[in-house]
Structure formats: structure tokens, C-alpha cells
Amino acid sequence: MAIIYDEKAKCITLHTKNSSYQMKIGNLDYLIHLYYGPRMPDSDLSWQIRQYDRGFSGNPYRSRHERTFSLDAQPQEFPTQQQGDFRIGSIDVMNADGSRCFNGLVKDVSISEGKYRLLTLPASFASDKDTVHSLRITLEDEYSHVQAILQYGVFEQADIITRSVTVKNGGRQPIHLHKIMSVCLDFLNGSDMDIVNFPGRYGQERQVERQPLTHHVHKIRSGRGISSHQQNPFVALTDRTVTEESGSCYGFSLMYSGSFLAEVELDQYDQVRLVMGINDRLFSYAVEAGEDFDTPAVLMTYTDSGLTGMSHIYHDFFRNNLNRSRFVKDVKRPVLLNTWEAAFFDFDDVKLVEIARAAKKMGVEMIVMDDGWFGKRDDDNSGLGDWYVNEDKIKCGLKSLVEQVNAKGLKFGIWMEPEMVNEDSDLYRAHPDWAFAMPGRTPARARNQLVLDLSRQEVVDYLYGCIAKVLSENNIEYLKWDMNRSLSDVYSAVLPASRQGEVLHRFMLGLYGLMERVTKDFPDVLIEGCSGGGARFDAGILCYSPQIWCSDDTDPIHRLSIQYGTSFGYPVSTVGAHVSASPNHQTGRTTPFNTRGVTAMAGTFGYELDPAKLSLEEKNMIREQLGIFREHYDLIQDGFYYRLTGLGEEPYMAWEFASEDRNEALLSVVVKDIQPNQTLINIRLKGLDPDGLYKLTEESKKYMVHNMMYPDIEARREYYKGDALMNAGYTFPMVFGDYPAMQLHFSRVD
Numbered sequence: 001m002a003i004i005y006d007e008k009a010k011c012i013t014l015h016t017k018n019s020s021y022q023m024k025i026g027n028l029d030y031l032i033h034l035y036y037g038p039r040m041p042d043s044d045l046s047w048q049i050r051q052y053d054r055g056f057s058g059n060p061y062r063s064r065h066e067r068t069f070s071l072d073a074q075p076q077e078f079p080t081q082q083q084g085d086f087r088i089g090s091i092d093v094m095n096a097d098g099s100r101c102f103n104g105l106v107k108d109v110s111i112s113e114g115k116y117r118l119l120t121l122p123a124s125f126a127s128d129k130d131t132v133h134s135l136r137i138t139l140e141d142e143y144s145h146v147q148a149i150l151q152y153g154v155f156e157q158a159d160i161i162t163r164s165v166t167v168k169n170g171g172r173q174p175i176h177l178h179k180i181m182s183v184c185l186d187f188l189n190g191s192d193m194d195i196v197n198f199p200g201r202y203g204q205e206r207q208v209e210r211q212p213l214t215h216h217v218h219k220i221r222s223g224r225g226i227s228s229h230q231q232n233p234f235v236a237l238t239d240r241t242v243t244e245e246s247g248s249c250y251g252f253s254l255m256y257s258g259s260f261l262a263e264v265e266l267d268q269y270d271q272v273r274l275v276m277g278i279n280d281r282l283f284s285y286a287v288e289a290g291e292d293f294d295t296p297a298v299l300m301t302y303t304d305s306g307l308t309g310m311s312h313i314y315h316d317f318f319r320n321n322l323n324r325s326r327f328v329k330d331v332k333r334p335v336l337l338n339t340w341e342a343a344f345f346d347f348d349d350v351k352l353v354e355i356a357r358a359a360k361k362m363g364v365e366m367i368v369m370d371d372g373w374f375g376k377r378d379d380d381n382s383g384l385g386d387w388y389v390n391e392d393k394i395k396c397g398l399k400s401l402v403e404q405v406n407a408k409g410l411k412f413g414i415w416m417e418p419e420m421v422n423e424d425s426d427l428y429r430a431h432p433d434w435a436f437a438m439p440g441r442t443p444a445r446a447r448n449q450l451v452l453d454l455s456r457q458e459v460v461d462y463l464y465g466c467i468a469k470v471l472s473e474n475n476i477e478y479l480k481w482d483m484n485r486s487l488s489d490v491y492s493a494v495l496p497a498s499r500q501g502e503v504l505h506r507f508m509l510g511l512y513g514l515m516e517r518v519t520k521d522f523p524d525v526l527i528e529g530c531s532g533g534g535a536r537f538d539a540g541i542l543c544y545s546p547q548i549w550c551s552d553d554t555d556p557i558h559r560l561s562i563q564y565g566t567s568f569g570y571p572v573s574t575v576g577a578h579v580s581a582s583p584n585h586q587t588g589r590t591t592p593f594n595t596r597g598v599t600a601m602a603g604t605f606g607y608e609l610d611p612a613k614l615s616l617e618e619k620n621m622i623r624e625q626l627g628i629f630r631e632h633y634d635l636i637q638d639g640f641y642y643r644l645t646g647l648g649e650e651p652y653m654a655w656e657f658a659s660e661d662r663n664e665a666l667l668s669v670v671v672k673d674i675q676p677n678q679t680l681i682n683i684r685l686k687g688l689d690p691d692g693l694y695k696l697t698e699e700s701k702k703y704m705v706h707n708m709m710y711p712d713i714e715a716r717r718e719y720y721k722g723d724a725l726m727n728a729g730y731t732f733p734m735v736f737g738d739y740p741a742m743q744l745h746f747s748r749v750d
Contacts, residue, residue, distance in 0.1 A: 002133045002154040003111045009044045012109065014135065014152060016159045019302040023077050028062050029105040031137060033075040033186045038304055058084035073269055075186035078139055078148055080104055087273050088217055088263045090181040095144045096173030104139030104148050111135055116151045118294050120509050122255050122543035124162060127320040131156045145170035158321065159313050164297040169287045177285045181277035183252065183298040190272025195264055196236040198565050202229045203553035203586065205534035206565035208647060212240065213266040220262040223281045225487025225504055226531055227538040233260045234569035237274060242306055244643060249303050249310040252276050253569055256296035257540040258508040282490060284501025299539060307568065312640060315571035318542060319638065327526045327546045332633055334365035334411055335606055335626060336478065341580050342610035345372040345379055348393045349401050356405045358611035362619050363626040367405055368413035368478060375425060381448045384420045385427030387466035402474045413478030414470065418463045419511065420449045420484065433493040434459050446485035453492050454510030455503050464517050471522050481545065483531040515544040528576055547576050547604050554580035554608055555587045556599035557672060557739060560653045563602050564643060573637040577603025593618050595741035597625040598668050601636060602655060605629050632666050635659055642686045651675060658687030663748040670741045681732040690723035694746040719749065
């Protein structure tokens with residue numbers, strides 16, 4: 001059984017394939033956390049909880065004269081408020097009488113088959129491979145009758161446990177939530193643990209930062225109304241000695257795309273507590289009598305197989321259990337050419353058809369018309385919100401343009417930014433109160449645009465109508481859903497003063513509701529999420545869009561670190577990555593066409609350039625790249641991804657895709673710094689059969705001859721043993737020039 005409740009011992013155990021999680025209804029009916037780690041037998045582990053008289057750590061009143069039970073030192077599943085636990089908390093509720101207290105005691109435990117539901121928030125689901133059970137533990141404050149219903153979804157085969165909390169107001173007066181976390185996890189000893197998180201900035205998202213826990217509260221958060229370029233709602237706690245292949249890792253991925261908070265505290269007793277959920281900054285939510293409030297889910301995993309093991313668990317889960325779109329598994333996604341870096345705002349229907357004609361000759365399957373096709377939109381200062389065709393540019397009309405592109409044998413995609421509005425737009429002139437702005441104050445602009453108030457149903461309905469009209473009246477098969485600023489001046493014109501703290505979360509509920517309607521009504525449209533690139537790259541958005549534009553920075557050398565950091569929590573199939581023009585328009589760096597292709601193949605793959613500006617050689621290289629990508633599509637999108645180098649001092653980065661059956665592997669290397677008298681590049685592959693016999697495919701031998709200085713060894717060598725490739729490694733011939741890249745495909749022959 002995945003969930004076992006021993007009523008006599010008051011012990012509850014959750015089992016996944018490789019992990020166990022245990023809690024206990026302990027002293028005075030408080031819910032105590034006992035264990036999370038490698039799978040263990042169904043034994044009661046409560047013996048490891050020791051209780052002492054702790055100075056300056058108080059005791060619940062009901063413990064009478066017993067001083068050894070202090071919540072300030074007990075590992076808990078959902079910490080109480082104002083009951084003597086002074087560590088970071090899971091809840092901050094203000095009751096109707098003004099008291100800020102929640103003393104949750106176990107009232108009920110129930111187990112059910114299947115996955116629990118969250119009606120207004122993105123949710124994971126069981127795939128055909130999974131056995132899923134749900135656990136509900138109700139904690140109730142006996143005085144206020146406020147309940148915290150802890151929900152656990154156990155995906156046994158996937159090694160994932162989901163956590164969420166529903167707060168139910170069982171009293172007769174409204175309460176106000178000022179903080180409510182989705183997960184709390186306590187560790188009895190965490191003095192040797194590291195925290196891994198993924199900070200960044202616009203154009204440099206998800207860089208890797210790892211640091212030891214120290215005796216203070218580590219805060220990882222976004223207060224920008226989006227999950228942000230600056231942080232990501234995915235963190236890990238690891239052993240100090242963890243490597244890619246070994247050591248304990250605990251992963252936490254929040255299914256939420258707005259302001260979030262993760263706090264980790266190493267306390268006075270060297271215990272560690274992690275909480276994660278909605279950011280409490282600018283948050284206050286009224287829950288009326290009889291009403292519920294759901295928190296977003298956290299996807300939690302444990303592995304003793306190191307950082308790679310943790311990544312593989314999330315990669316598989318995201319591919320199988322987040323998004324029901326046919327583009328996730330059933331249909332190969334088209335290779336597209338996006339017009340943004342090809343034309344920016346300078347295009348018309350004639351130019352787009354010319355781009356389509358040239359793209360088709362190179363083997364591209366889809367043209368995506370980016371920003372500038374609507375309203376009065378010649379730059380980024382006007383037009384947002386007016387989702388009708390700019391007839392000065394698209395003179396033939398959108399329907400005719402799509403038909404012309406389809407006639408060339410290409411699919412058609414389009415860019416929209418539904419959540420934003422320019423003041424210079426028909427929409428804003430008609431409904432200025434639909435945009436966030438403080439009463440009597442002028443709002444902050446970003447990209448000269450304001451944010452629409454998606455907490456209002458009429459705004460959501462208007463946007464749905466605009467999107468549905470564009471998609472239903474034209475043969476559009478791809479939608480790039482962009483969002484290009486952080487949220488400020490957060491104020492809704494229709495909510496009372498006492499409820500303005502709800503607006504940020506209500507905005508997210510409005511967005512999710514809108515995306516749910518669009519994906520349900522237009523299941524054949526592939527949606528790619530975007531927010532200035534990767535400012536909303538999270539598990540919440542991935543429930544609606546199978547892929548997200550990884551970063552606006554298309555420089556392939558910068559992309560190495562961005563895609564590297566992204567890979568820790570997200571599979572390659574979610575990473576929007578394109579070959580762009582060189583010199584790169586953001587950095588001015590010049591890189592070989594081959595290198596740009598190798599880097600982009602660690603993603604969904606496409607192009608971001610003007611075919612008219614390419615040489616004949618480059619056009620031929622596009623045909624070659626498309627041939628390689630299509631041949632290895634399944635391996636790249638669904639294979640095991642291995643980080644073979646880190647971000648250390650190596651002058652190169654390497655990664656690999658290996659098939660689940662261990663019959664093939666695709667090895668990629670990009671050299672960031674060519675040095676005189678260089679050391680040789682030796683890469684140890686992973687994921688092969690040690691006893692298997694492998695050979696370089698003919699395409700790889702040709703690749704070596706074309707791209708390397710000394711390929712003669714490949715003409716002589718026929719076979720490689722799996723254990724040799726993994727233990728001794730593969731040594732590349734010397735390479736020269738600016739930023740060379742190499743890509744080799746090994747195929748099993750026995």
C-alpha cells in the first residue's frame with residue numbers, strides 16, 4: 001500500500017517506489033513529522049523523537065506541569081501559530097476577534113484512491129503508469145473552528161509526493177490569512193545540508209547557486225507577481241557531499257506562477273525547516289464563514305541518486321503528469337521559425353510570405369508571426385489590448401495571410417500578450433479602470449505598458465473572446481503567450497479596501513482560468529509560454545503550455561548556463577530554444593552556425609532569424625541540422641538527460657541524451673574557451689549498458705571529418721565497449737577556432 005495508517009500507533013506512512021515518508025499523531029494530538037528518506041519497512045519511527053526541558057521554549061498549556069514537550073523543538077507537519085513555536089511558520093491567520101493564532105490538532109484522517117483535486121489551481125494527474133493515492137489530515141483549532149486540511153498525493157511509481165493545504169473557515173465570522181504555506185518539512189539534523197536554488201536576471205535566468213545552510217533564515221522569493229527572472233519556484237536540499245550521481249537530494253517544485261516564497265531555517269538545535277508557498281508580501285485573504293482557501297501544490301521528491309537522479313524524477317513527471325496536450329507525447333512538435341529577430345516590428349504581409357517561402361525551402365515546418373501584427377503597433381508604445389489586425393501591415397487580412405503561408409506547406413503561429421495593455425490603445429481608452437493603478441496616483445510603466453486586472457471576470461472574459469476569435473477564425477496552430485513586465489501598483493477598482501491584499505492571488509486565479517478555457521476549447525493549438533523569456537518558467541504554466549521560451553538571450557554561449565540551470569528541475573522538452581542570427585543582437589558575439597545548432601538542440605529547437613540574410617552554406621547547414629534533430633527527436637525530447645560537466649573551470653560544457661533502453665546516446669560538447677597547447681577533451685558518457693558494444697554512426701563520422709582537425713582515428717576505430725565509454729571516456733581530437741561544437745551519436749550494435 002502507498003499509504004498506511006496504523007491507528008493503534010497513530011502512525012501514518014507514505015511509500016513511493018524508492019522513498020518513505022512518515023508522521024505521527026503525537027502528544028496532545030499534534031501532528032509530528034518523523035521521517036522522509038529511502039524506502040523503509042512499515043515500522044513506527046517515533047522512538048527517534050526525544051523530548052527535553054528546553055529553556056525559553058514554552059509548553060502547551062494542556063501539558064500541565066510536563067515541561068519536556070515543546071513545539072519549538074518538535075518536528076511538525078504544519079506548525080502552529082502563537083503556541084510556542086518561534087521558527088518560521090506555515091500559517092498566519094487573524095481571527096474575527098483580532099487574535100492571530102492557530103492551534104491545529106488532528107481531528108480526522110482519511111485515505112482515498114486517486115489524486116485529490118484543486119478546482120481553481122493547476123494540478124498534476126495520474127498517468128497510465130501510476131498508482132496514486134491521496135491522504136487528507138484535518139487539523140482544527142478547537143476555539144476558532146478554523147481547519148487546515150493537509151492533502152498528500154502519493155505517486156508511487158513516479159517517486160513524487162504532492163503537498164497542498166486547504167484552509168476551511170468553520171467559524172461564524174470571517175478570518176484573514178496573512179500567510180499560508182503549501183508545504184512544511186522538518187529535519188532533525190540539517191547541519192550538513194546545502195540549499196540549491198536558481199537565481200538570475202533578465203537574459204540570465206536560472207543560474208545555479210549552492211550554499212551550506214547556516215543559522216539564519218534563507219529566503220528565496222519573488223515579489224514581482226510572477227515567478228520571475230530573479231528566482232525560480234524550484235529548490236533542493238542536499239547532503240553536503242552530494243554529486244551528480246550520488247547522495248541525498250530533496251526537491252521542491254511549486255506549481256504556482258505568481259509571487260512565491262521558500263524559507264529554510266537552520267535552528268538553534270541544528271534542525272532544519274523548509275516551508276514553501278505563496279509569498280506573504282502584499283498578501284491578505286479574507287475567508288468567509290463556510291468558505292475554503294486552497295494553496296498551490298508542491299511537487300516533492302527524495303532520491304539518494306544525486307542531482308541527476310532528482311532531475312530524472314522531475315523530468316519524467318513533467319512529461320507524464322502535468323499537461324494533457326497531445327503535443328506532450330502523441331504529436332511531434334513542428335520546427336518553427338519565429339519572426340521576432342528576423343524583422344522585429346518591421347514587416348508586412350509580403351515580407352512574411354517571403355520569409356515563409358525561404359523557410360520552407362530549408363525544411364522549416366512553421367512560421368510564427370511575432371509582436372506587431374495588431375492594433376496600431378509599430379513599436380512597443382501602443383496597441384496592446386487591441387487584438388484586431390493592423391491593416392497597415394497585414395493588408396491582405398489575417399485569414400488571407402494564414403492561407404498563403406499554409407499554401408506554401410507551412411503551419412502558422414502567432415504571438416499575443418493578453419495580460420497587458422498600452423495607454424495608447426482603444427481598450428484602455430474604453431476601460432482605463434481595467435488596468436492596475438493606485439487611486440489618485442500614476443502607475444509605474446514597464447515597456448510602456450500596464451497590467452490588466454485579471455482578478456475581474458469581465459476582463460478575463462474579454463481576453464478569452466479576443467483569443468478565441470483569432471484562433472477560431474484562422475488556421476492558427478501555435479500561440480506564443482507572452483507577458484513582459486512585473487506587477488506593480490496592484491489595486492483592483494472593484495474590490496473593497498479590506499480585500500486589496502487578495503488581488504495578486506486573484507490575478508493568478510484569473511490567468512489560470514483563462515488558460516484553462518483556451519487549452520480546453522483549442523486543444524490542437526500548441527501554446528508556448530513566455531515572460532520576457534524565462535520570467536514565468538514554472539510547473540504551474542507547464543500545466544497549460546508544453547514548452548516555455550527559456551530566455552530572450554539567444555546567445556548560444558550564454559544559453560549554455562541558462563539551459564544547464566533549467567535542466568535541474570525541468571525536462572528538455574519544455575525548453576524553448578532557437579538558432580539565432582550572428583552576431584547576436586543582444587551581445588554582439590559571433591559564433592559558428594554549427595555551435596548555435598548544437599546548443600539549441602538541448603531544447604525544442606527552432607530558428608530566430610531572417611532566411612534572406614543567410615548564405616547558401618548556412619541554408620544547407622539548416623537542412624543538415626533539421627535532419628539530425630528529426631532523426632533524434634525522440635531521444636532528445638524523451639531520453640535521459642545527463643549533465644556531463646558543471647559550471648566550473650572547464651573550458652567546455654558537455655551534455656548527453658541516452659535512451660531508456662540504453663541502445664543509443666547523443667553526446668554534445670561546446671568549447672567556450674580555446675587555449676593554446678590545449679588539454680584534450682575527455683568525456684565519460686552515462687546511461688549505457690556496460691556490456692554493450694557501441695559504434696559511432698556514419699553521420700557522426702562525417703560530422704567529425706567536417707568539423708575537426710584530426711579525424712583520422714575515427715576512420716580506424718569501429719566499436720566501443722559501454723563500460724569503456726563510461727569509465728575511460730571518449731577523447732575528442734583537438735579543435736580550433738571560436739566556440740567550436742561537437743555532436744556525436746553512439747548506437748548499440750549487439
